[in-house]
Amino acid sequence: MTDTTMPNWLRQRAALTPDRVAYETENETVDFLTLYQQVSAVADRLGSLGIRSGDRVALLGENSLEFIRFFHALMAIGAVAVPLNTRLTAEEEAWQVADSGAGWLITDPACHEKALSVCEKKVCRLLTMQQVRKQPAGRSGLPAEADLNQPCTIIYTSGTTGHPKGVILTLGNHWWNATGSILNLGFRADDKWLCCVPLFHVSGISIVMKNVIYGMPVVLSRKFNPQAANRQIRENGVTMMSVVTNMLRRMLDALGEDGYPERFRCMLLGGGPAPLPLLNCCREKGVPVYQTYGLTETASQMATLAPEFMFDKLGSAGKPLFPGQIRIVSEGQDQGPNVPGEIAVKGLNVTSGYWRRPEATRKAIRDGWLYTGDIGYLDPDGFLYVLDRRKDLIISGGENVYPAEIESVLTGHPCVQEAGVIGIKDEQWGMVPYAFVKTKAGCRFSEAEMLQYCSSHLAKYKVPVHIRKIKELPRNASRKLLRRKLFDFIPDSQVTD
DSSP states (O other), X not given: OOTTEEEOHHHHHHHHSTTSEEEEOSSOEEEHHHHHHHHHHHHHHHHHTTOOTTOEEEEEOOSOHHHHHHHHHHHHTTOEEEEOOTTSOHHHHHHHHXXXXXXXXXXXXXXXXXXXXXXXXXXXXXXEHXXXXXXXXXXXXXXXXXXXXXXXXXXXXXXXXSSOOEEEEEHXXXXXXXXXXXXXXXXXXXXXXXXXXXXXXXXXXXXXXHIIIIIOOEEEOSSOOHHHHHHHHHHSOOOEEEEEHHHHHHHHHXXXXXXXXXXXXXXXXXXXXXXXXXXXXXXXXXXXXXXEEXXXXXXXXXXXXXXXXXXXXXXXXXXXXXXXXXXEEETTEEOOTTOOEEEEEEETTSOSOBTTOHHHHHHHEETTEEEEEEEEEEOTTOOEEEEEEGGGOEEETTEEEOHHHHHHHHTTSTTEEEEEEEEEEETTTEEEEEEEEEEOTTOOOOHHHHHHHHHTTSOGGGSOSOEEEOSOOOBOTTOOBOGGGGGGGSOGGGOOO
16 A cells, blocks of 8 residues: 555455444444445445446435445445435526536436436436346455545535536545544444434445444435434434434424433534534434534534533534644734634545636635635634624624624524524625524514613624514525525515615
């Protein structure tokens, strides 16, 4: 081996712990040796189709063991997997397939109809997973080694503005993310991870990597259901789970007065700043929340709050994982403690750039540092606090207003289940905050009363000019709030020009 090669991860895991459970689903349980044999069979058939190292192959499918088998098979033969967001339109998916230059799109039965629409413009060759399995076998077994510098995935960003960018992540990026995570969270012999996040998202992919690197069983759910998730934790020995704020809130609502067993040790909370009322609720119920900060560009986690600081630094995303570094920069200068600025990160888990986007890569990555576009600050002890996305920042009368702060206050109101805040133009102040809420069942909505509530908790310039009740807040596939879509809910009479 060279200094950048390692044994093939799945092959090595199957040799080390062949009988250990790899995955549990509703329908089957497989150990690592069986998974290795299944993946080898898929890889042989992909090779017989002419798929080679470096080829881009799009994957479109629901959370399933079959998706994981195909993902590992592509990784084993050196192809680059391009997981597609199942919640996008066929047109959006076709754009990503074309942009990535994927020559093949492999789909499962649940997504076959959409895949037909994606490929109707002949941008790629469409294959179902069943069709691949019917191919004659090619070479036998998985390669013995893999190069950490080898591109492994191209994962497209959420695309909150304009077209999304394809983030190139190498095997090394994924390896160092998993390594940094375990150095922070530790590992126990009885650990079992519940995966309810989509496998096309970097959070889901990171769990697939942890599974084979750690040799840790994963309970794989086809989709998120709060009652089912709570049941897995309470009755099936799950010790760890990845969630975003919306998922955690629904799980706590479903939990009611009950709690989780002591063996459950980590609720990894990502996806943006978490409202303090929710974190306080977790503290009261003894839910072990580990707030984390990460991006697609960092192969998932970049910073996570260590367990001994879980309550002392409530609301912080912690310090960088062991292989990483974090700076706060404004106008080219590093900022001191408690001074907000753009979060810049560096580490072996950080992408080298965007697929076919040299200008975007040069703009984002400078002198080895990735400038994230997120706003935050480091406290005097070096703990990161994430305030908001830079593009969502509201500058009102020269003052910085962070939507996440207002959302946190609103979700502290006893009748508010979720909140979203945007900035709208204002002739006098430049921009002013405008809020939307989803109320809890049985609560009467009063804009005047909620504005008064905000006035008692926020500076005057942070109080929204309006608070509207809507049925559901728009979210993307990873359940992150899509603030740009909130503009569609503003009545014309309330738009200030």
